[in-house]
Structure formats: structure tokens, C-alpha cells
Amino acid sequence: MKLKKDSTEQKLRGAYYTPQQLATDMVRLFETDDIKSVLEPSCGDGVFLDALSEARLLGKIHSIEAVEIEEDEAKKVRGRYDNAPQVRVFNEDFFDFYKEQLGKKTYDLVLGNPPYIRYQYLQEKQRECQAQILKSHGMKSNKLINAWVAFMVACIQLLSEKGKIAFVIPAEILQVAYAEDLRLYLADNLAKITLITFEQLVFPDIEQEVVVFIGEKGNEEKGIRIIEMKDLSGFDTLNLNSNGFQPMQHVREKWTKYFISKKELDLIQKLKSDNRFSEFSDYGLINIGITT
Numbered sequence: 001m002k003l004k005k006d007s008t009e010q011k012l013r014g015a016y017y018t019p020q021q022l023a024t025d026m027v028r029l030f031e032t033d034d035i036k037s038v039l040e041p042s043c044g045d046g047v048f049l050d051a052l053s054e055a056r057l058l059g060k061i062h063s064i065e066a067v068e069i070e071e072d073e074a075k076k077v078r079g080r081y082d083n084a085p086q087v088r089v090f091n092e093d094f095f096d097f098y099k100e101q102l103g104k105k106t107y108d109l110v111l112g113n114p115p116y117i118r119y120q121y122l123q124e125k126q127r128e129c130q131a132q133i134l135k136s137h138g139m140k141s142n143k144l145i146n147a148w149v150a151f152m153v154a155c156i157q158l159l160s161e162k163g164k165i166a167f168v169i170p171a172e173i174l175q176v177a178y179a180e181d182l183r184l185y186l187a188d189n190l191a192k193i194t195l196i197t198f199e200q201l202v203f204p205d206i207e208q209e210v211v212v213f214i215g216e217k218g219n220e221e222k223g224i225r226i227i228e229m230k231d232l233s234g235f236d237t238l239n240l241n242s243n244g245f246q247p248m249q250h251v252r253e254k255w256t257k258y259f260i261s262k263k264e265l266d267l268i269q270k271l272k273s274d275n276r277f278s279e280f281s282d283y284g285l286i287n288i289g290i291t292t
């Protein structure tokens with residue numbers, strides 16, 4: 001078993017940075033939106049700020065706030081944006097930043113790639129903050145929940161009325177049991193959800209399957225859709241306003257069902273309720289075996 005003391009510094013702060021191309025492609029999706037304020041809750045070496053700069057959006061946005069727990073990284077990013085007064089870099093724990101901002105400030109766009117840190121690797125104070133964020137929004141807190149889950153919930157709380165969130169998160173959001181409450185929370189708090197999946201690994205150095213999650217707030221619920229891509233090359237043609245949304249089911253169930261069309265889903269529901277069929281569990285005990 002690998003102990004906390006033997007883990008690398010990179011793993012302890014969940015520091016796997018987003019490839020520049022992915023950050024640039026994500027930012028481009030919001031190029032024509034009227035965005036006044038942006039938050040990057042865990043900016044690392046500032047790849048999303050660089051993407052905003054590259055897309056010439058820095059001048060259009062009134063306030064860009066970036067948070068980073070690691071002092072050296074925060075300094076580096078601050079130094080790079082010294083002459084951009086609308087950019088502010090905070091060297092602090094995002095959980096503290098969230099507590100300070102909640103109820104005072106909201107953001108039109110939250111962008112980033114939150115840290116993937118296991119509960120065991122969090123400091124005691126962070127565990128308490130994480131539990132508090134989850135519980136105060138009707139979710140359970142337990143030792144299986146990774147830090148990115150609390151980051152997501154906190155960031156959605158900081159969105160403006162029609163705010164949007166674009167996060168790179170582990171593909172496990174689609175089906176793991178520890179994200180059950182999160183799936184329900186997202187369906188209840190967002191009007192539109194787009195998930196972009198990739199056939200090929202997007203992070204070349206780690207075996208982590210990721211998805212790009214785009215959540216949009218609004219008064220009218222539009223639903224959820226999954227867009228499957230081979231690699232990053234399909235991003236150019238992506239239009240967030242195009243259709244293909246399925247009605248969102250406000251349940252904790254896995255989201256893998258949204259990979260199929262509404263028509264296919266309806267057929268499955270029909271077969272499930274047809275009493276000419278019976279369930280495997282009527283004949284035997286079914287369990288998942290050991291997974292690698």
C-alpha cells in the first residue's frame with residue numbers, strides 16, 4: 001500500500017496540468033459570450049489564463065480571479081500578468097476563498113481543472129471544509145469523495161444567474177457511486193449540461209481518463225448531452241448552442257445512459273416494464289467481480 005508520506009508532491013496537491021491546446025479549445029467555446037467575470041479556482045501554472053490571453057479576451061473581461069495553493073506557482077502567474085490590472089491571483093486554499101466570496105461575489109464563467117486529491121491526502125481542515133460544502137448542499141460526505149467533487153459544488157454556488165462552468169474532470173463522474181449525490185446536485189442546479197468525452201487519452205503523461213464538463217445555469221431546463229470525440233481535433237466544430245439535449249432525469253443514477261439516444265432509452269424502459277421478461281436477479285445473485 002502506498003502511504004501519504006511516500007506520495008509525490010505532485011500527487012498530494014493533484015497537480016496534473018491541462019495541455020495548452022485543451023485549455024485554448026475550452027476557452028474558445030465562450031469567445032462570443034458576454035462575460036464580465038471569470039474564476040479559475042486552482043490555476044496551477046496559469047494555463048487557462050494564458051488561453052484567455054491568447055483568445056484576446058483579457059481586455060473584454062472586467063475581472064479575472066485565479067486561486068492557487070502553491071506559493072511558487074501563484075507567484076509565477078502573478079508575475080506574468082503584472083500589467084493586467086483585471087487579473088488577480090490569490091495564493092490561498094480555494095476552500096477558504098470560497099467561504100470569503102460566498103454571498104458576496106459571483107462569476108459569469110468558472111474555468112479550470114480542479115485538483116484530483118483523495119480524501120486520505122487532504123489536510124484535516126480541508127476534510128472539514130469539503131464535508132461542510134457537500135452537506136450544506138444536501139449531499140453526503142464520506143472518505144471516498146475526491147476533492148474535485150467539492151470544488152465543483154463550491155464553484156457552481158459561485159456562478160452568476162446565467163453563469164457557466166467548464167471543468168476538466170475525471171470520466172468517473174459518469175458512473176462512480178461516490179459521485180451519485182453530485183450527479184443529482186448538478187441536474188438540480190444547472191439548466192444545461194454538456195459532457196465531452198475522448199476516445200484517446202488527453203493527458204499524455206497520466207493514465208487518467210477525463211471529460212470536459214460544461215454546465216450552464218438558466219431559468220429554463222434544456223437537458224443533458226454527451227458528445228463523443230476521438231481526440232481534441234473535433235473541438236473546432238463544437239457549438240454549445242446546437243441541440244441534441246435529452247431531458248435530464250433528476251436521479252442519482254449513472255449518466256452512462258445518456259450515451260444512447262432518447263429513442264433507444266425509451267425502448268429499454270419499455271422492455272424493462274414488459275412483464276414477459278424477468279430479471280437475472282430472479283434467478284441468481286449478481287455481483288461485480290474484482291476490477292483492476
Ligand SMILES: C[S@@+](CC[C@H](N)C(=O)[O-])C[C@H]1O[C@@H](n2cnc3c(N)ncnc32)[C@H](O)[C@@H]1O
Nearest residue numbers: 013015016017018042043044069093094113115
Ligand atoms: C489538476 S491541477 C490544474 C492546474 C490548472 N488549473 C491547469 O488546468 O493546468 C490542480 C491545481 O490545484 C492546486 N490545488 C490543490 N489543492 C488546492 C486548494 N485547496 N486550493 C487551491 N488550489 C489547490 C494544485 O496546486 C494544482 O496546481
